[in-house]
């Protein structure tokens with residue numbers, strides 16, 4: 001197939017340089033797929049018959065990653081300030097996958113065919129030499145039909161590398177493609193093998209799925225293929241847990257509500273999305289039904305937070321992400337009663353942390369919409385306004401517009417318990433609303449305090 005394609009100038013330069021030196025060079029994989037779908041891509045990968053030292057000779061600025069046998073070429077796109085890395089990999093064939101994840105050895109090949117044969121899906125096994133597309137497995141046809149089909153025998157390919165099953169789900173959401181029947185059946189059959197894959201690799205794919213627009217649909221596909229039961233069994237258990245009960249607003253079972261919430265989550269942040277997906281995950285274990293038929297989930301937010309924390313640690317999320325995830329889940333049940341005192345609101349802010357408040361409100365929006373409620377209510381709106389007001393007040397002594405140095409200067413003293421005591425007094429006046437947090441006013445208050453104590457003496 002020969003057709004004019006729009007490729008970046010930098011891609012053309014790399015390819016021309018390789019060709020001029022007498023080597024074969026093809027763009028390959030996702031970039032060719034996306035080019036044919038008329039999607040822009042910055043991630044260009046190439047495959048060649050040249051060996052790494054020969055590639056490096058042509059590109060002095062390149063670096064060689066021994067582990068993957070890949071030469072990286074930093075390129076700067078016009079107008080962009082970030083350098084991108086184009087990856088050139090020598091044709092490869094792989095032999096044997098006795099552990100379901102790593103090829104036993106990677107062997108450099110000298111034929112493009114070998115290299116394309118080891119790729120996961122037909123639409124990812126297309127190569128482009130600058131003029132012609134090489135399509136050995138009917139990838140273009142599948143691209144037109146919008147389907148993901150394993151290259152070769154699906155069952156064998158997933159047994160070779162079980163991560164491909166998660167990639168199938170992720171790519172189907174990312175591209176809005178369906179998974180071809182045989183390929184899908186092979187995933188169902190081999191879903192249990194995903195446990196052979198390192199948690200880090202599973203995490204990366206899962207987080208990618210969560211950040212996609214169709215994330216909720218992705219969770220449904222994970223469920224249908226049996227992968228969800230393997231990677232998030234805690235969530236799988238939530239499907240079928242009823243919540244409908246007299247005087248309760250819930251219309252969905254717990255699992256469906258969680259997926260619906262994710263669907264409506266207004267945040268793009270993957271941790272907020274994960275928290276949304278897991279916010280009620282403890283309901284499967286706290287479920288109780290009274291004789292009158294009332295369903296309760298006592299302390300479910302505490303149990304959910306603990307389960308979410310366990311999941312995050314299992315998936316090797318960073319400490320910071322783990323804490324944020326567990327914290328969002330832990331406090332998602334916050335009340336928005338207009339009779340709450342300011343100090344109750346302040347406690348809420350302290351628990352959630354000011355930098356996570358918007359994320360928590362996004363989780364609430366998702367929770368409401370995912371439960372069939374309206375996006376907001378006057379109570380929630382009032383609560384948001386009060387949050388803003390309350391945050392204008394200092395939260396700790398260190399938020400005051402004065403500090404210990406000011407106290408020492410006015411009192412003409414050095415560090416000591418007196419300084420803390422004065423600061424506490426001023427702080428209490430400010431949070432009680434007796435004084436505004438303004439420097440000049442606080443300084444004169446301290447001066448007065450000093451005078452008052454002197455008079456007492």
Ligand code: ATP
Nearest residue numbers: 028029030031043045118119120124125161163164
């Ligand atoms: P994305 O748009 O997310 O970058 P991609 O298809 O380019 O999608 P990459 O992870 O960048 O995905 O991989 C590049 C190419 O390498 C794929 O298109 C595919 O040909 C091949 N590939 C990646 N992972 C595997 C795998 N586990 N098994 C076989 N081939 C793979």
Ligand code: MG
Nearest residue numbers: 029030031043
């Ligand atoms: Mg890619």
